[in-house]
Amino acid sequence: MTDSVVLVHLYPRRMNIYGDGGNVLALRRRLEWRGFKVETVTVDEGDDFDFTRADLVVAGGGEDRSQRAIAFDLVGRGDAIVEAVAEGVVFLTVCGSYQLFGRRFVTVDGDEIPGIGVFAAETVAGDKRMIGNVVVEGPWGRLVGFENHSGRTLLDPGQATLGVVRRGSGNDGSSGQEGAVVGNCFGTYLHGSLLPKNPDLADDLIRRALERRSGASVTLAPLDDAVERAAADRAATRP
Numbered sequence: 753m754t755d756s757v758v759l760v761h762l763y764p765r766r767m768n769i770y771g772d773g774g775n776v777l778a779l780r781r782r783l784e785w786r787g788f789k790v791e792t793v794t795v796d797e798g799d800d801f802d803f804t805r806a807d808l809v810v811a812g813g814g815e816d817r818s819q820r821a822i823a824f825d826l827v828g829r830g831d832a833i834v835e836a837v838a839e840g841v842v843f844l845t846v847c848g849s850y851q852l853f854g855r856r857f858v859t860v861d862g863d864e865i866p867g868i869g870v871f872a873a874e875t876v877a878g879d880k881r882m883i884g885n886v887v888v889e890g891p892w893g894r895l896v897g898f899e900n901h902s903g904r905t906l907l908d909p910g911q912a913t914l915g916v917v918r919r920g921s922g923n924d925g926s927s928g929q930e931g932a933v934v935g936n937c938f939g940t941y942l943h944g945s946l947l948p949k950n951p952d953l954a955d956d957l958i959r960r961a962l963e964r965r966s967g968a969s970v971t972l973a974p975l976d977d978a979v980e981r982a983a984a985d986r987a988a989t990r991p
Contacts, residue, residue, distance in 0.1 A: 756788065757783055757789070757962070758807045759779055759792045759807065760801070762795050764794050764812075765796045766796070766797075766814050767811055767813060768812045769812065769943070770943035770944060771944055771945040772810075772813055772847075772943060772945050773812065774948050775846070775947040777948075778945070779808055779810070782951070782954055782955065798825065803835075803841060804832075806836065806841050807841070807842065807964070808957060809842065809844070811843070811849035811853075812849060812943075813848040813901075813943060815848075819848045820863075827866050833868060834868065834870060842957050844947075844957060846940055847899075847943060850931070851875040853871050854867045854875060855874045856874050856875070858875070858877060870937055872908035872934075874905070875903040876903070878903070880925075881902045885898055885920065887920065888931075892950065892952050895915060895942060896950060899920055899942065905923040905924055914930050914940050916928055916929070921941075930942070936960050936961075938957075948983070949987060
């Protein structure tokens with residue numbers, strides 16, 4: 753099994769609010785605690801990078817102006833990212849990045865920001881923000897995060913989700929759906945940041961990345977996650 757992992761932080765300069773950078777830190781630390789070497793790469797607008805070289809890619813959220821700022825660059829990388837998703841590279845996209853991995857985001861002013869169409873989904877801004885802690889149930893058990901968005905993300909029929917909303921608003925505030933999943937590419941509105949409070953999901957992303965690279969089944973050595981799980985328990989009880 754490979755002992756070196758390439759971890760990419762996509763658009764950290766523009767898309768990194770509500771602690772989303774903590775997802776990169778959580779993945780790196782959980783790999784290093786298990787003895788892996790981690791090459792962390794930041795990719796901003798104009799930077800050359802071959803995404804099929806990546807093992808894990810994390811992209812966070814940002815305001816509408818930040819989404820506008822990266823949209824041209826992201827669309828230019830669209831074919832390369834779609835190819836990397838098809839090859840099984842692991843992506844985690846949060847909030848604004850999640851929206852732009854769908855087909856488009858229509859702002860509250862009616863402006864259309866194009867996406868790259870990984871997810872069979874599109875997002876339209878509403879007139880009410882959805883803010884607060886979120887609890888989701890799905891294949892990774894309970895996921896806890898924090899949402900702050902006005903975008904309503906509507907999934908096409910058949911588009912897989914991250915889970916079912918048990919508390920909070922999720923994708924659109926009415927469907928009970930949260931997030932989207934295509935292969936090893938994940939989209940979600942859960943900030944907070946997501947992975948430090950949800951170690952089972954973090955480890956599943958790591959396992960998927962290692963299995964893609966090695967071509968073999970991977971079992972991760974367990975870690976002591978008592979503090980992380982206590983933080984999630986506390987957040988799950990707060991508004």
